[in-house]
Amino acid sequence: MSGVHPNSTSPPSHTSTAEHPAPPHQDSTASHPPPGKPDPTLTGSATGGDSDHAAAQRGLAAAGASPTAELASLTLRLKNSLRQFPDFPSPGILFEDIMPLFADAKLHDDLIRALSLHVSQNFDKPDVVVGLDARGFLFGPSLALRLGAGFAPVRKKGKLPGPCETAGYEKEYGSDFFQMQADAVKPGQKVLVVDDIIATGGSAQAAGSLVKKLGGTLLGYAFILELDFLKGRDKLDAPVYTLLSSQGK
Numbered sequence: 585m586s587g588v589h590p591n592s593t594s595p596p597s598h599t600s601t602a603e604h605p606a607p608p609h610q611d612s613t614a615s616h617p618p619p620g621k622p623d624p625t626l627t628g629s630a631t632g633g634d635s636d637h638a639a640a641q642r643g644l645a646a647a648g649a650s651p652t653a654e655l656a657s658l659t660l661r662l663k664n665s666l667r668q669f670p671d672f673p674s675p676g677i678l679f680e681d682i683m684p685l686f687a688d689a690k691l692h693d694d695l696i697r698a699l700s701l702h703v704s705q706n707f708d709k710p711d712v713v714v715g716l717d718a719r720g721f722l723f724g725p726s727l728a729l730r731l732g733a734g735f736a737p738v739r740k741k742g743k744l745p746g747p748c749e750t751a752g753y754e755k756e757y758g759s760d761f762f763q764m765q766a767d768a769v770k771p772g773q774k775v776l777v778v779d780d781i782i783a784t785g786g787s788a789q790a791a792g793s794l795v796k797k798l799g800g801t802l803l804g805y806a807f808i809l810e811l812d813f814l815k816g817r818d819k820l821d822a823p824v825y826t827l828l829s830s831q832g833k
């Protein structure tokens with residue numbers, strides 16, 4: 585499916601997004617915004633160490649901020665660090681580059697902190713975090729560790745050994761097949777699916793279908809960034825959380 589950008593503004597239809605109802609930053613353009621400037625008034629450990637579901641709450645108490653206030657501050661810094669590249673990987677696609685989030689240890693820590701904060705407040709504790717090949721691998725394992733959950737990968741076809749389940753899908757700029765190892769999720773385990781971006785929702789939908797084929801209970805989905813205009817969340821049949829939104833213009 586092609587991700588041609590809309591010309592008109594439509595209000596986001598999110599059920600859950602850290603940016604709404606009070607978006608801290610909505611004027612993202614194809615020009616590169618300045619890098620995020622870490623806020624020295626917020627505490628946070630770039631070296632980690634918090635490995636349970638209550639870690640985010642402890643951090644909040646230390647910072648003296650409400651969860652809502654801290655999430656707003658974290659998301660502003662994260663949003664300001666994203667970059668956009670027009671016509672990549674194909675004409676008409678405005679590519680959202682999340683790599684700066686991982687280039688800076690404080691931003692990286694902010695990201696894991698913001699996601700774990702939301703998940704711990706809004707989802708049952710997952711047994712397994714499932715991350716999507718490849719950018720879901722950048723933060724899925726760290727988030728799983730922070731939440732005290734296991735991690736399992738959804739990989740593109742042909743990369744995993746042993747018995748696998750397979751699901752085909754279409755995404756914003758192509759189509760592919762995903763696989764999970766048959767024993768990656770045990771029947772009845774609670775699963776949170778995570779990925780960097782939800783665009784058309786095709787990738788996430790395929791991942792959710794694999795989790796269900798394995799007998800997992802799908803708690804929901806968490807993404808760093810949502811491309812609102814593609815309405816990918818409409819394809820998903822479990823709660824969806826996105827930290828940031830973009831290209832809503």
Ligand SMILES: O=P(O)(O)OC[C@H]1O[C@H](OP(=O)(O)OP(=O)(O)O)[C@H](O)[C@@H]1O
Nearest residue numbers: 717718719755756782783784785786787
């Ligand atoms: O909502 P959709 O339209 O399905 O698009 C979202 C997917 O596209 C990107 O992955 P890509 O397949 O480009 O792989 P990568 O993570 O290996 O770069 C992104 O990381 C998501 O997984």
Ligand SMILES: Nc1ncnc2[nH]cnc12
Nearest residue numbers: 677678679680756781783
């Ligand atoms: N516009 C986009 N930027 C980055 N990753 C994507 N995956 C699907 N659409 C994308």
